[in-house]
Amino acid sequence: MTVATRPAVSSDLPAIPMRDIAPWAILAALLAVLLVYFVGAEQGAWSVFAGTDVHEFVHDARHLLGFPCH
Amino acid sequence: MTRLLVLGLLAGLLASVVTFGVARLVGEPALDAAIAMETTDSHTHATDTPDLSDTGGMSRHLQAGPGLFVGLAAVGVALGGILAISFAVARGRILHGSTRATVAWITALGFAAVIVVPMLKFPGNPPAVGNPETIGARTLAYFAFLALSLATLGPAVSAVKGIASRRRKMLIGAGIYAGVMSGAAILLPSFHEVDPAFPRDLLWQFRASTLAVQATLWASTGIAFGWLVERFGQSI
Structure with a gap:
């Protein structure tokens, strides 16, 4: 950390x-x-909406954020 | 307060743009390699491969582009909002340093409690790893561990409030937190579901990339928020 330039x-x-x-x-x-x-768990362990569209759309984000996916 | 919150949301959005770049660069290659494993090696771990994996008719292009960005942006904006609220609560009440120091402390503590510690107990899995039958138990255990981690942070901070020595304060606070979380980590179930045939270096690459993605998201949200508050938040 550099020294703050202002107080x-x-x-x-x-x-x-x-x-x-x-x-x-x-x-x-x-x-x-x-x-x-919705990003981390919907349509994985639990579902509010039927189907897998929410899961699939945010699939990569869910994996790469380290949530349990499937 | 309203302005502080707006700056937080904005910081989260800016951070998710940066994080999207890192996720594309570092995360997607590991993800694609794991998906390739899943499709070519399905005979070696048929029981581990969930039927609905892994695109459900959605193109990889859509998942790795708009889908990835929307997912990251949603989490980034939420993080920015929570950071702004935490900053408003902590400043002048729990932390008495400069704006930047306050933001840095909150971001670092949050990252450790929300990301690093849960990751040590329940690391993320790439596609093709993970038994679909235990997804319910895994998700529940993960969020329970996460909730406990956050819940322990408050009492650990308030327990050391009266201690004068800064060094002792930090040691005792960290000790309380580490004690509670170690106990919980021992008591909660572990899941050992990685197929022996799954390449270890790919698993490591994937897990390291999840840490890199989260570190980027948190660090850039904190940096952007600190900068925005110093620059535009004077009248709060």
């Missing part, structure tokens, strides 16, 4: 209040779980 600003700023973060955190966590589920 650190974050430590001067107040922490963002938890009540501002909480709704975003809940939404983001739910959406992230959903997205990762």
